[in-house]
Amino acid sequence: MTLGVVMLVHTSLLRAEQMIRHWSGAGCPVVVHVDKKVSSADHAGFVAALSDLENVQFSARFRCEWGMWGLIAASQAASAQLLAAFPDVRHVFLASGACLPLRPIAELQDYLDARPDTDFIESVTTSDVGWTIGGLDKERFTLRFPFSWKRQRRLFDGFVTLQRALQLRRKLPRGLIPHLGSQWWCLTRKTLSAILEDPRRPELDRYFRRVWIPDECYYQTLARQHARQIESRSLTLAKFDFQGKPHIFYDDHAELLSRSGCFVARKIWPTADALYQAFPRKPDPFAAKQEPNTGTIDRVFSQAVDRRANGRQGLYMQSRFPFMDRENSFTAAPYTVLQGFDDIFLGFADWLATQTGVVVHGHLYGSDKVHFAGGDAVYRGGLPDSPRLRDYNSKMFLTNLIWNGRDQRQAFLFGPADSQQVKWMITKDSQASVWIVTGAWAITLSRSGQPASAVRAEAARLQQVETRLLNTLRAQDARSRRRIMTLAEFLESPVDVLQSILDDMGGHRAANLTVAPPTVNLDGFVQFVQDLKNQGMHPYLTGDFAVSETPDSSRPRPRKPYIVGHK
Template structure:
């Protein structure tokens, strides 16, 4: 024997965008539902009258006496109670009552929802989770919201709210729960049977319960969710309305580009719909055909997508820095978005190293992008990748933003040269970045100095400055905080086996490359470096980064 058909009643709560709310009322009404409408008393009267005029052709609508509704206060519960009483008194054939708002959009025909309720005639669909076990509340106050008094609005009087909570904690004030009531929490968008809802509204202890929940924080998420446990014989602790919240406890707003995901969810109702999502209002409710009319709601895919979006909002994309998201130091979701390579000392030994390396690796090979006079992008354009300027003043204004933007611009690896002559502001940033591959030949900067035409006193001063900078740099590179892939060779170690080290560097940048090169790059002459370093020692500077080079005279000096 088939159970009698269900008749749906809708408690419709609204306070703004009444032109959209009127369209939702018409959808519910035309689907055969009885509707009781409560409009917030704070909504301008002219807007209220326009809504009544627009819906004046629907003769059996019930307009509930208006009251002010404040978020987090008992006024929300009172509006729901008043609407439920009007609905049950006026429509004696209503078997189930659902709570909806002006931003709740039916995704499936209303008759599919009533058929579903017919098949689940004695089931109360209400999210009802013990306050001791709930894990989604934001800002704490799971059980404490029932044990303290909350006379002030959290949104409008935040300081008074916090002051009264802290004062009650200090005074150890604990309210006594009404006998038999076990605190539960859940979504306010429930669907109850007439029997259960009537039992809650007509409970002989209702005045006691109302007085208790009047002082509870956000009672609309606790009143029916707790009292239903006293009267229901069968509870499905879930809502028939798809509703998700972000990490700040705010409802996740749905837009037109969510249409396909909403359709796949097969949920009956979704909130919170943006008032400008005209494509959603035009598409839904959507009839998927008789073969799909009995589908069970499946919000999992939608909830996963929303959870991923919330996580992305909290964590951000790796290496993304912008005005709307600038994370604190060391709290980034990845300092940079992709691997990159920093090579120091190679261009000092090989003047044409950049051109030699370019065809042998998979990536964009730049010069000294942190050079003091110019940002040396590959090919030396005035405007670099992604319209990054080559002017050092722009780069130096925000070096981190410059580097992270350069790496995000392309899906190719970014490779650039470094030197003690360059800007040093990014040293800590790069060595603590797991995406960085850093290869350094220490003391290589002495080779260009040896071949320069500067007076030796100037050479000595430059050598002293560069050595001091590189020593500070090496202190950072050898700290316990290093997360980059760092390899360091002294100049003498590199000079002893340049081919093997060059081969290793190329393979580190582009794994699997073979053969690495057909011929080595042209190297500056370092035959005289031992004598040059001795001259620096004789001038009072102790070279500390080049390794061991013999200080013997060259053959040319002996011939002289």
């Protein structure tokens, strides 16, 4: 008899009884503490159900509440009773009614017999390791916490605020260095006896009684003062999420738990019948010497925590939906936004789709309808071409569009005449690649057949809308990739810009472009711009054109002059 068990039971008494019989049947004496919140009738029935086991005893009962002293008082009473009643016990293992042995208990006994002087308890200092997940860290040792965080939240928060305002600080007991760690430990008789019989125990207990969550620091701190050899790890597999809440194991975790090689796991769902039938696993001579290895399960749970906290790119879930900035990306895949190009080139969307193989939509945010690629009335995922439904939530419309077509790169046309509700999303979305030729809307106005005086107000409106978009794209928190050029700058070297777009969309697969797509007729455009100026409207976003100049987007770019120096 080298291993004894202290078991803390709160709920699921039938499962706790099953676990107690596992430990007892393997020759381990068990002292059980039943939470005082359990009714007297249920407690009496629980005790009667285990009365046939000679090596099982029940300790005095305390009210156990998360974060409060009751858990320590319960473990102290049960541990003292175990040590007194079973003098042959060399290691004491703290477990709960929701703990499930994964390997034969004989393997755990052999493991501890090979390490008779080793204490297994996670114990780290607050200054060296950020063990705490959220909430209070060092202040749990310097402030007082007489109120329950769960039942008396307002009093708890108010008293913490008051102590901070008055700069009240508790003085740590002499020689005490606070440590934190998992509640579930396995200590040697010598270390546990030294903690329980410490002459300073009344002083230490008074101090820890007002520490927040003492079950994570009481034994972890005092073991450092009495243990000969500590391995700072727990033999119980207990995983926590990003909020510090324990993960619960279900039937579909059976294979993962088996591969971990751990001796005990918590917290097991009470109705996980498959787990309770599969574990403890049968003795295996090849696995008997296996060292617990949580590497695989750590990776899986880290991925699960990341998935829960950040989600998949562009996939919105109920738990994070109200918080747009919690997503690691607004959309599921890279996409391209092109503004002004369809004003310059004839059939630009079809030409770009042919050149790149990308799905190129028209003006998704057009005022008349949603212009899907190919002229479809309904796109993947049941997205309709109704502008009213689109504008009900323009951000989620784009998110759904990219998600449903994430197997292909997508692009769409945009312009100042379109609905602008989505501009902030495009600006903040790291998946977006935005290419803008400013002032290109002036070409469409010049080809309308109306004089500059008739379209002056519309030109001013479009310029104001485009200016606001540019200011948004240049915001400090913008994360999209963007290339902005005036119409005059673009017409100097259109082939170079188009090649850059192809490279951005197609990567190394992009074809070399030698000829730009056909342009619209630009005859009279420069004079139209001058007429707008003469009417008092300055189209500064188009860039500067000489009055005698006739822009031609297909002409080759002139070579830049340079000077060759010599000595």
